Amino acid sequence: MNKLILSYLAYINIASFILFGLDKWKAVHDQRRVREAVLFGFSICGGSVGGLLAMYLFHHKTRKPAFKYGIPVILILQVVIIWFLMR
Numbered sequence: 001m002n003k004l005i006l007s008y009l010a011y012i013n014i015a016s017f018i019l020f021g022l023d024k025w026k027a028v029h030d031q032r033r034v035r036e037a038v039l040f041g042f043s044i045c046g047g048s049v050g051g052l053l054a055m056y057l058f059h060h061k062t063r064k065p066a067f068k069y070g071i072p073v074i075l076i077l078q079v080v081i082i083w084f085l086m087r
Helices: 002-028 036-057 065-086
Strands: none
Touching (some): 002 036
């Protein structure tokens, strides 16, 4: 079961990272963007680490308060939930 959860977290974080990077690329090239709800959705579903890494690696969405503070809060909540479940 732990392997399944770790695999899921790896895939969702990779997907989240790619989506944030794709959105940045689309922003630079003036193309149709990835919806913010999708970016938040992937983060909430476990991809907050990938989203946060992409935000700072690609310098994307770091000025928007909803992302600047929202994604780290989601990550902290996820860590706390996992900590309580593992006890």
